[in-house]
Amino acid sequence: MGGDGKVIGFAAIICIVCSLGLSAVNSSLKPRQDHNKLLDLRSKVLQAFGVPVANDKGKRLMSDEEIASIFESAVTGFVLDSTGNMVTNKAVSDLTVEEINGRDLETKLKQYYPYFVYTNPESGGKRYAIHVSGMGLWSVVKGYLALESDQATIAGLAVYDHLETPGLGGDVDKKWFLDQFKGKEMITDGKINYFRVLKPSAKADHASVNGPSGATMTSNGMTKFINSDFKVYNAHFSTLKGS
Amino acid sequence: MASAKKIIKDPLFDNNPITWQMLGICSALAVTTQVNTAMVMSVALTFVLVLSNMTISALRTLIPTKIRMIVELCVIATLVIIADQVLKAFMYDISKQLSVFVGLIITNCIVMGRAEAFALQNNVRDSMLDGLGNALGYSIILVAVAAIREWLGSGTLLGIQAMPASYSGNLLMVLPPGAFIIIALLIWAQRTFISKTLREDN
Numbered sequence: 001m002g003g004d005g006k007v008i009g010f011a012a013i014i015c016i017v018c019s020l021g022l023s024a025v026n027s028s029l030k031p032r033q034d035h036n037k038l039l040d041l042r043s044k045v046l047q048a049f050g051v052p053v054a055n056d057k058g059k060r061l062m063s064d065e066e067i068a069s070i071f072e073s074a075v076t077g078f079v080l081d082s083t084g085n086m087v088t089n090k091a092v093s094d095l096t097v098e099e100i101n102g103r104d105l106e107t108k109l110k111q112y113y114p115y116f117v118y119t120n121p122e123s124g125g126k127r128y129a130i131h132v133s134g135m136g137l138w139s140v141v142k143g144y145l146a147l148e149s150d151q152a153t154i155a156g157l158a159v160y161d162h163l164e165t166p167g168l169g170g171d172v173d174k175k176w177f178l179d180q181f182k183g184k185e186m187i188t189d190g191k192i193n194y195f196r197v198l199k200p201s202a203k204a205d206h207a208s209v210n211g212p213s214g215a216t217m218t219s220n221g222m223t224k225f226i227n228s229d230f231k232v233y234n235a236h237f238s239t240l241k242g243s
Numbered sequence: 244m245a246s247a248k249k250i251i252k253d254p255l256f257d258n259n260p261i262t263w264q265m266l267g268i269c270s271a272l273a274v275t276t277q278v279n280t281a282m283v284m285s286v287a288l289t290f291v292l293v294l295s296n297m298t299i300s301a302l303r304t305l306i307p308t309k310i311r312m313i314v315e316l317c318v319i320a321t322l323v324i325i326a327d328q329v330l331k332a333f334m335y336d337i338s339k340q341l342s343v344f345v346g347l348i349i350t351n352c353i354v355m356g357r358a359e360a361f362a363l364q365n366n367v368r369d370s371m372l373d374g375l376g377n378a379l380g381y382s383i384i385l386v387a388v389a390a391i392r393e394w395l396g397s398g399t400l401l402g403i404q405a406m407p408a409s410y411s412g413n414l415l416m417v418l419p420p421g422a423f424i425i426i427a428l429l430i431w432a433q434r435t436f437i438s439k440t441l442r443e444d445n
Contacts, residue, residue, distance in 0.1 A: 007307040014314055018321040025325050029332040036335035059402075166273070166343060167419070 039064055042071045044158035048146035049075075049118040049127050076117050082109035084235030092116070101133045101140050113232050116144070127155050130233040134225025137217035139163035141172060145181070145226065151237045152187035169218030172211070180209035186230055195230070197222045250372045254380040261384040262430045266352040271385055272422040274344050278401050281389035283337050284344065285382035287330065289375070291322045291348050292357060296374035298322075300362040315358045316349070323348045353377055388425050392416045 043053045043060070051070060054060050062070075077092030082104075092114040099111045116129040126149050133142040141162040146155040159173040171177055185206050186195060193207035197219040200210050211219030260266045267288075274284045298318050299306070306314050327345045330338035338345065348354065357377055362370040393399055396416030398406035415421045 003307075007309055010305065010307055011310055011313070014317050018317055022321060022324055025328050029328050032332040033328070033335075036331065040335060040339075163343075 039067060041160045043067050044160050045075070045116060045129050045144050045146070046070060046118075048129055048144055048156035048158040050146075050155060051118075074119055074121055076119075078115055078117065080113040080115070080232065080236050082107070082111065082113070082232060084113075084232050084239070086236070087112065100131055101142060103134075108228065109232070110229075113229070115233060118146075125149055128233075128237075129158075130229065132226050132229040134221055134229070136162060136164050136172070136221040137169050137215070138165070141218065141222060141225075145230070147186070151234070151241075152185055154181045154184045154186060157181040164215070164218050168212060169215035170212075171215065172218060172222065174212070177209070177212060180204065184209065187234070192231070192234065195223065195226050197226075247369070247372055250369055251376040251379075254373070254376040255383065256380070256433070259380040259384065259433070260353045260356075260377050261381055261426065262433050264353075264356070266356055267381055268426070270344050270347060270351060271381075271388060271426060272419050274341060275385060275389040275392055275422050276396065276417055277340075277393050278386060278389045280337060280340050281385045282382075283330070283334065284341060285378070285385050287326045287341075287345055288348055288351065288353070288381055289378035290326055291319065292354050292378040292381075293371055293374040294322050295319045295354055296357055296362040296370040297367055299358045300365060300367045300370035303363050306363075311363070312355075312359075315355060319354050319358070320349050353381060384426070384429065387429065388422055391425050392421055396421065 043062075046067065047053045053062050053067060079087040079090045079092060079095065081087050090112070095112050095114055100114055101110065103110055114131050118127045118129070120126075127146055128151055129144040129146045131142075132145050133140055135141075139162055141159060141164065143157055143159040145157050147153065148155050157178050159178065162170065162172060164170040164172060184195070186193060188206065196208040197211040198204060198208050199216065199219070200213040202208075202210060204210050211222070254260055258264065261268065261271055270284060270288075274280050295315075295318050299315055302314070323346060326348070327338070330341070330345060357374060361373045365373070390400060393401075394405055395413050397412050398404065398410040413421075415424075
């Protein structure tokens with residue numbers, strides 16, 4: 001069966017050549033891609049904090065260097081464990097994607113909970129951005145939820161990573177969806193709200209927004225993880241206020 | 244053997260992959276809300292189509308017929324992933340807008356179709372020209388549809404205001420049905436007014 005041997009040999013050579021080529025491309029472009037990702041994350045977090053990084057049409061108004069310098073001068077990162085206690089021996093940049101997104105099967109908690117504090121250089125006012133993430137329909141939707149200085153009112157949401165269906169669940173990173181979060185309340189009169197991402201037709205109140213149409217699973221997923229993640233951060237914020 | 248000019252010119256109009264062969268409609272609907280993304284998509288497809296046609300043509304005497312489609316897919320997928328990686332490294336914002344559609348070039352019938360129909364039978368030079376011609380034919384339609392949709396849908400062209408500021412934008416053009424309607428109109432226009440040769444054939 002020399003014919004089959006040739007077929008297998010040819011297939012093997014093609015596979016090896018293709019995979020070597022891809023590995024080479026991937027490893028040579030990785031640093032640039034990581035740089036882009038980090039910049040994108042930072043500009044979205046700053047945007048959620050209310051820093052004018054981009055105009056209404058999404059056009060960037062700041063250079064890469066400006067974004068990096070604002071982030072480094074005005075933003076401080078902190079890390080919490082799953083009970084809401086401060087972790088002092090780890091910086092946000094040390095955490096892996098797994099550690100801040102993967103959930104324990106039993107407790108449904110993540111290993112680490114990072115957050116950022118933004119100090120407005122002019123007014124000195126503070127805003128907080130907590131990391132929220134969890135399963136949508138196909139993928140883990142990852143974002144930062146920015147809170148006003150009262151740690152109860154939402155200042156904005158930045159979704160920085162997801163692989164939901166474009167045009168349906170994928171619209172969770174669209175401006176019209178994210179803009180709805182501004183001014184909504186995670187806590188009203190000292191009581192934690194159950195924040196909801198509703199169907200597009202439902203009437204949204206002070207603790208809910210309308211999700212994209214055709215995206216029930218993505219919306220339900222967001223409802224779940226926003227509330228469960230907020231609880232951990234709130235435990236921490238409460239102890240800060242108490243002390 | 245067809246002349247080089249004919250190989251390139253045919254797929255531009257008379258045998259256009261989108262309006263005549265009806266291939267690659269999916270991405271023509273999805274990435275044509277802005278001229279900018281349509282152009283990047285066209286470049287990515289051109290890159291993949293030309294190189295895949297050349298590679299497969301060069302290997303055509305070596306590829307065992309039993310596994311030829313698998314080999315074609317392997318070559319195409321590799322090229323698409325390279326294109327996607329390069330976009331992520333150098334044009335991050337646009338790669339995010341194109342999201343899955345760059346990856347979906349793998350399943351774009353034009354690429355596989357040209358490999359099967361042309362590259363397996365012809366030499367490397369002709370296959371390259373055929374890939375280029377078909378990619379350009381695809382690009383023309385893509386950019387034309389995107390220009391109409393962006394102009395009527397958002398009142399801009401390449402992000403520059405091209406309508407009076409009071410123009411509020413036609414939502415139908417931004418949504419996928421708008422692309423269906425425009426592509427259908429283009430097909431109708433081509434068959435009625437442009438493709439004389441084809442009418443004479445019938």
